Structures are given as C-alpha cells and as structure tokens.
Amino acid sequence: MASFTVYYWPGKGRAENVRLILEAAGVPYENKYPSDWPAEKPTLPFGQLPALIINDEKTKQTTTLAQSAAIVRFLARKFNLVAEDPLAAAIADSVWEHTIEVSNKIIRLVWLTPKEEKPAEIEKFKQEVVPGFIKAQTAILEKNGNNGIYAGNKLTYVEIAAYNAIDELNTLIPGTITATTAPALWKVHELVANDDKIKAYLASPRRHEM
Ligand SMILES: N[C@@H](CCC(=O)N[C@@H](CS)C(=O)NCC(=O)O)C(=O)O
Incomplete structure (x- = not known):
C-alpha cells in the first residue's frame, strides 16, 4: 500500500488533474502547500510543482514524482483509468x-x-x-x-x-x-x-x- 500527498499551492492550477484522478479512483490523499518556497524549490526534482509524494508503506521508501503529465499517467495506469487497447x-x-x-x-x-x-x-x-x-x-x-x-x-x-x-x-x-x-x-x-x-x-x- 502507498499513501499519496499532492504538493502544490492551495489552488487548482496544474495539480487539479492529479486530485481529480485520485478522487475518481477513490484513493485518499493529503494536500501539502509550500510554506517557504525558495527553500523548498531546490528539494524538488525539477524545482517546480506539482509533485506527488508517494510513501510506500511496505518498503518505507518515499518517492517525489514531478511533472503533472507523468503524475497523472502514473496514477491513471495504477488505478485503471487508461484504455486497454x-x-x-x-x-x-x-x-x-x-x-x-x-x-x-x-x-x-x-x-x-x-x-x-x-x-x-x-x-x-x-x-x-x-x-x-x-x-x-x-x-x-x-x-x-x-x-x-x-x-x-x-x-x-x-x-x-x-x-x-x-x-x-x-x-x-x-x-x-x-x-x-x-x-x-x-x-x-x-x-x-x-x-x-x-x-x-x-x-x-x-x-x-x-
Ligand atoms: N511541466 C511542468 C510545469 C510545472 C510548472 O510550471 N509549475 C509552476 C507552477 S504551475 C511552478 O512550479 N512555478 C514556480 C517556479 O518555477 O519556481 C508540469 O506540468 O508539472
């Protein structure tokens, strides 16, 4: 099992498709908002948001996945929201x-x-x-x-x-x-x-x- 955190500013913007996919899949998630962006920016894969923080409860590994299209496609594949053909x-x-x-x-x-x-x-x-x-x-x-x-x-x-x-x-x-x-x-x-x-x-x- 993994837990998900959507990391973005408190608005829809480029994170809304990520939230909508999680909601459509019925998967619980948390929102995280930047509190000190200049300090947080260099910690991100490409210095930008949105990011999805994935905590794998089994392996105890945390992955920060960036780029909204990659996040959406990852979730869509994982939760069967893609066409099979x-x-x-x-x-x-x-x-x-x-x-x-x-x-x-x-x-x-x-x-x-x-x-x-x-x-x-x-x-x-x-x-x-x-x-x-x-x-x-x-x-x-x-x-x-x-x-x-x-x-x-x-x-x-x-x-x-x-x-x-x-x-x-x-x-x-x-x-x-x-x-x-x-x-x-x-x-x-x-x-x-x-x-x-x-x-x-x-x-x-x-x-x-x-
Ligand atoms: N191609 C990226 C673009 C991400 C992007 O432009 N993020 C903006 C906010 S919508 C950002 O992080 N801006 C702050 C910065 O670059 O410091 C994606 O789709 O995730």
Whole structure:
C-alpha cells in the first residue's frame, strides 16, 4: 500500500488533474502547500510543482514524482483509468496533449498576463484558440460515437482532464462550452461531473476555489 500527498499551492492550477484522478479512483490523499518556497524549490526534482509524494508503506521508501503529465499517467495506469487497447490509449494521450496546450494558454492568461493586456489577450484567445479546440475535440468525439468518450468505451484520465479544461475555459470566459456551443464536449463534461466519486468531490470542501 502507498499513501499519496499532492504538493502544490492551495489552488487548482496544474495539480487539479492529479486530485481529480485520485478522487475518481477513490484513493485518499493529503494536500501539502509550500510554506517557504525558495527553500523548498531546490528539494524538488525539477524545482517546480506539482509533485506527488508517494510513501510506500511496505518498503518505507518515499518517492517525489514531478511533472503533472507523468503524475497523472502514473496514477491513471495504477488505478485503471487508461484504455486497454494501445491505439485507444494513444488517441487519448493525443487528446490530453491538445487539452494541456489549451490549459497552459489559460494559465498564462490568468497568471502571467499584465492586467491591462488581459481583455485584449482574452479576446484573441476566444477568437483564435477556442474554435480550433472545439472543432478538433468534437471531430474525435464524433468519430467515437459522440458518447462523451474520446476513444474506446471506458472513462479514462483524458475525459477527466477535458472536464477540467472545460471548467477552466468556462471560468475564464463564461458560457464558452455549453450543450449549445459545443454539444459533444458538453457530453464529456456531464459524464465526468456525474461520476459518483467526482460528484462527491465537487461538492466537498476538498475542492479548491480557484
Ligand atoms: N511541466 C511542468 C510545469 C510545472 C510548472 O510550471 N509549475 C509552476 C507552477 S504551475 C511552478 O512550479 N512555478 C514556480 C517556479 O518555477 O519556481 C508540469 O506540468 O508539472
């Protein structure tokens, strides 16, 4: 048995997909927040967060795993949230990469864009990035039968990450992804939001505000 600690600032950011996977798998975890970042930064594999601290109770070994994509894939494999078929798994991976490209743009807009430049940059993002995101993801979803799953027939980490990206998009620009504007993507959102364990998490105090 292992115990897990999600190490990140007290917000969703790049840690939210990690928390969502643990929640979907029904695995208990703790959150750890930096208290002295300049001192803590050099202790991390790449000087960045998120990290997952894994304590193996049997071997008494502790591993600090960094890079959000590696953490998510490790947990998804460990807790059976990946497609079994290699091609379905690869399609899911490609959707993850595309989704994270958009999430990274959102992070840049929210946290790294000067306040006075934000309205114009958000408008540019809305015109230049959002339509391509909806179009590309819709095509993959439709090819798989338009049932909220990108490849194969099982809910995996990629639908969970897409749910999170949709949530980020709708927080940045309310009404971007809805049943009307992007019906295929909205099915992904609803499928994940109605998963019993995710539903309980979303309503719980464990979910961070921002
Ligand atoms: N590729 C990394 C990026 C991690 C990253 O950029 N982390 C930021 C916060 S979201 C960070 O640690 N910033 C503080 C620093 O670099 O000192 C991942 O996906 O985990």
